[in-house]
Amino acid sequence: MxxxxxxxxxxxxxxxxxxxxxxxxxxxxxxxxxxxxxxxxxxxxxxxVSNPHMLVFAGDHGLAAEGVSAYPPKVTYQMVQNFIAGGAAINVFCKQNGLQLLVCDVGVNGTFAENTDTFVKFKIRPGTRNMRYEPAMTRDECEAALDAGRTLVNGVAYRDCNVVGFGEMGIGNTSSASLLMHRLTGLPLAQCVGRGAGLDATGVAHKLAVLQEVATRHADLTDPLDLLSAMGGFEIAALTGGMLQAAENGMVILIDGFITTAALLVAHAMKPAILDYCIFCHQSDEAGHRHMLTYLNAQPLLDLGLRLGEGSGSALAFPIVSSAVRxxxxxxxxxxxxxxxxx
CATH class of the missing domain: 1.10.1610.10 (Nicotinate-nucleotide-dimethylbenzimidazole phosphoribosyltransferase (CobT), small domain)
Known part of the structure; x- marks a missing residue:
């Protein structure tokens, strides 16, 4: 590549x-x-701007069993069903602002209906393994998720899309993002861990303790794809692959919040020139996102206190991007x- x-x-x-x-x-x-x-x-x-798309990748996390999220793991499946039904924030914002939404199951623990124009399945397995005890993914599984992202991006590029945004859904994925951020930026883990979907102070302390165990278990890894395999998620790997493919295709890339930027950190470690193709759409309210943006020397377009994910910040910022082009x-x-x- x-x-x-x-x-x-x-x-x-x-x-x-x-x-x-x-x-x-x-x-x-x-x-x-x-x-x-x-x-x-x-x-x-x-x-x-031609046929802009928002690609949302979803996957479950084995680490969610350790109580690192305020929500139970079943919410991943329920929210994907909500995406399919058109009822989530990202559905509303994409419809409002002229973005085509495509949702992809790369690792959700649940069964969905057949593929449609707005939903596709590239399920690798029903959730990652619990990284507290073993790598989240094998290298082959991680590569398969990267390929899923590349495939979807090439698919929309074939339909003359030249601007693509990325979103995600996966209970527990702020934990993966925090760990990847810690290892790829060198920042202390405590600066990388936040409330996620709404943990209180006790919950954040527990999350930090669990993630410290995970970081110690995988402390010998340095290669970006090894780190992604051990501590990432299927949806984060798909985001990484999709971003890399979009940059290779010469597309404009809309970068969302904390999780999406963590995937970009992996892509950036592999191909630093990817930043030339990225527009940073907003600064998330998740604690570590500001530090991520500083590390990448990125200036976000919006700061609305968002911490939803789904690509919501990118969908909201897209009209600004369109205005600049026009x-x-x-x-x-x-x-x-x-x-x-x-x-």
Whole structure:
């Protein structure tokens, strides 16, 4: 897999085009930065948004049996059913903002109906193993989950999608994300562990103690895919594979919150140039996300106190991304509008 840094040869030309729009220079702030980034990803002065998709991967976690979440494991299955029925936040936000939603079961402990236009099954097994006692996935299982992500991204790219967001569902997956963050950033585990779906202070202390055991058990691992196999989840591995494939395809990648950014940390450890293709849509209220963003030198578009997951922050930020593209491609220049520039 080859992910080159974005070719910046057009940068001066794009900046000139932005400066010639009917506005004071730089007056659209972050929108101008976004427009430049997307123009460079697409290598054009007239970038576009085509058939944008949100891919949501779901999987259960064996570690959830250790009481690291405020919700029982069965909620993963129940929420996927909610996605299929169209009743979740991500369904609402995608419908509102023109994103096609595709949900994928890569490891949910439960049986679903047949594949549809909005739901597909790539189930590898019904949940990961309990990483407190053994690796969450075998290397082959992890590779299969990576392939599921790549397959879905290539599928939507074939339908002329050039902007893709990623979301997830999996009770216990903030634990996996915290562990991956700890090992890939080098930050103390305590800075990486938060409330997840709503733990109280006692619950967070218990979660931290369990995760410290897990981190110690797998302390000898350094390779990103070994870490992902031992302490990740099927949905996190699918996210990682999907992001890598999207960058290789030259697509714009919408990065959501804590879990999605943890998957990006793995992808970044494998292919650092992936960051050129990523738009960081929001800063989650989960404790470690701010530290993740700092580590990646990322500036999020929104800070709404969200801690839901599902890709919800990316779906909410997407209209801003679309506005940046339209501004560069459709807004008149001073010459076109017959407007005088400053002296």
């Amino acid at each position: 080859t992910i080159p840094p974005v070719n910046r040869s057009l940068e001066a030309t794009v900046r000139h085009k932005l400066d010639q729009k009917t506005k004071p220079t730089g007056s659209l702030g972050r929108l101008e930065d976004l427009a430049l980034q997307i123009a460079l990803i697409q290598q054009t002065l007239t970038p576009s 501004m560069l491609s459709e807004m008149a220049s001073f010459d076109q509008a017959g407007v005088s520039q400053r002296d």
